[in-house]
Amino acid sequence: MVSGLINANPVVYEKKERRVRSAPSDADEYAVESIDQQEVFDHIRDIKDPEHPYSLEELKVISEDAIEVDDHRSYVRVTFTPTVEHCTMATIIGLxxxxKLIRSLxxxxxxxxxxxxxxHSTEAAVNKQLNDKERxxxxxxxxxxxxxxxxxxAPSYE
Structure with missing residues (x-):
């Protein structure tokens, strides 16, 4: 493995089986496009970790349970968990x-x-950076x- 990694030997978990989403009916054709927790998770589950050849899902950096969607208020919150409390890649992961969500939703x-x-040891600073439009x-x-x-x-071709 490459030396100098913050977490050289992360725990790798199995990916959840993908669930099939139902297709919208013809009646939904003119409805406002809505999303749910599963759809948000499906968009972000395969993002690769910046330091490892694993997805954020495989490292348990993200999980479906850590996603909140308020479709009526058009609001999505994703809470992620770095693999170590001093992860220097936390801001990159959040970015x-x-x-991905800006491009997908x-x-x-x-x-x-x-x-x-x-x-994370600098949780407040990371959160401030990730949610400041100018930054x-x-x-x-x-x-x-x-x-x-x-x-x-980038898509992975496993």
Whole structure:
């Protein structure tokens, strides 16, 4: 394994079996597009960890239970758990989650990304960075950061 990793030997979990979503009926054709917890999870479950060849789901950084959706208020909150409390990649992971959801969900949704309470040594600072529009925009203007995010979001062909 590559030396210098913050968590050189993370615990890897089995992926949950994918559930089949029902197709919308013809009556739903003109309805406002709505989403649920499962759909949000399906969008983010395969994001790759920036340091390891595993998905955020396999590392239990994200789980379906840590997603809140309020469809009526067009609000989604994803709470993630870094594998170690001093993870230097927490902000990158959160940025990947935000970018994936912005690219995947209808534009009416406000996305809130949070580190699970008590799971990171700089939790407040990470949460502030991840939910500040100007900081997120500045991060995405950095070509190196954008390349890292795009690499984490690239589809895997297992």
């Amino acid at each position: 990947c989650l935000r970018v 209808p534009s009416r949704y406000k996305v809130d990304i949070r580190v699970a309470p008590g799971t 997120v925009a500045a991060a995405l203007e950095n070509p190196n950061l954008l390349d890292m995010v795009d690499e984490c979001l």
